Amino acid sequence: xxxxxxxxxxxxKRTGEKVFLECVQDMDHENMFWYRQDPGLGLRLIYFSYDVxxxxxxxxxEGYSVSREKKERFxxxxxxxxxxxxxxxxxASSGGTxxxxxxxxxxxxxxxx
Amino acid sequence: xxSVGLHLPTLSVQEGDNSIINCAYSxxxxxxxxxxxxxxxxxxxxIIDIRSNMDKRQxxxxxxxxxxxxxxxxLQIAATQPGDSAVYFCAxxxxxxxxxxxxxxxxxxxxxxIP
Numbered sequence: 001x002x003x004x005x006x007x008x009x010x011x012x013k014r015t016g017e018k019v020f021l022e023c024v025q026d027m028d029h030e031n032m033f034w035y036r037q038d039p040g041l042g043l044r045l046i047y048f049s050y051d052v053x054x055x056x057x058x059x060x061x062e063g064y065s066v067s068r069e070k071k072e073r074f075x076x077x078x079x080x081x082x083x084x085x086x087x088x089x090x091x092a093s094s095g096g097t098x099x100x101x102x103x104x105x106x107x108x109x110x111x112x113x
Numbered sequence: 114x115x116s117v118g119l120h121l122p123t124l125s126v127q128e129g130d131n132s133i134i135n136c137a138y139s140x141x142x143x144x145x146x147x148x149x150x151x152x153x154x155x156x157x158x159x160i161i162d163i164r165s166n167m168d169k170r171q172x173x174x175x176x177x178x179x180x181x182x183x184x185x186x187x188l189q190i191a192a193t194q195p196g197d198s199a200v201y202f203c204a205x206x207x208x209x210x211x212x213x214x215x216x217x218x219x220x221x222x223x224x225x226x227i228p
Contacts, residue, residue, distance in 0.1 A: 004156075042202065043157075043218040056213065090156055101147050102216065104156035 003027070004105040006091050011110045019078040021108050023091030031094045032074035033102060034058075034066060036087040043090065049074055081112045121200060123223045132190040134222045136203035141184060143205035147216070148177060148188045152199045160188070160201075190224075198226045 007022035025032065033048040035058075045058030047066040055066050063085060067075045074093075078085055088109050092102035126132045138146070144165040149157035163170045163177045163186075170177050176189040186203050202221035206214055 040220070042220045045215065050213070058215075101159050101162050102157075103159065104149075106156045107154075 004091055004093055004103050006089075006105040006108050008108050009106065011108055013078075013081050013110065013112050015082060015112060017078075017081050017112075019081050019110065019112075021076040021078075021089055021091075021110070023074045023076070023105055024072050025074075025091075025093040025103070026072065027093060027095060027103070028071065029093040029095040029103075030071070031100075032068065033092040033094075034064075034074065034076045035090045035092065036060070037090055037107070038087050046076065081110075083112050086110060086112045121221050121223045123225060125225045125227060126193045127227050128195060129192055132188075132193045132197070132224060134188045134190075134201050134224065136186040136188075136219050136222075138184050138186060138203065138205040138217075138219075140205060140207045140217070141181075143207040143217075145206035146177070146179060146186050147204045147206075148175075148186075148201060149204065149218075150197075150199045150201055151221070157202070193224075193226050195226045195228055198224055200224070 004025045013019050031050050034046045035043045037043050044060050046060055046064050047058050049055045049068045052071050065077045088107050090107045091105040094100045094102050147162040148160040150160050151157045161172045161175050161177050163179050168179050174191045178187045200221040200223050203219045204216045206216050
């Protein structure tokens, strides 16, 4: 079965902290994505990666960075967390060509106080 | 600041009835469409997809219809069950300005099944 695992289900951090959200997929997928999901705004793409050490900005990259050192792992980094980054963060992966369905993790609910 | 609507469109259906959830997409160049189901506290789960060279595709208890003329997508769920209660949203895939494929997600419809 396809599996995308996010390291934390819930996180509470303080303003200004550096936050790491980890995501691992076991399907040997080339493509990995980070979204955030907010009520009324739906899913918005933060960053994505089509290969190891490769990254591309999505629609809302400001305040975030990513790292993809290994094919199976894609990390989202909040360099200095702010309250407006409180959100549900969803990691996803897809294989083959980029124009394929995404498989999502269970999400990380991040609260920045 | 931007006004944010917190309320999703809601569809209430009696258990056993058929459900139809609609989605209007924006890009006439989109060539791939997906329906996802998201239960409370979980990540989105793939239900069914369709490519633009088709107008109908069936799965187990679900059917997706694509009308490219009016840029409309629908998801039909047969014999709706309590376990179908969730938020459903569509996604369209098209090539972005940077030349890569990107999925654009709809805001979602909340399906409530009445036992």
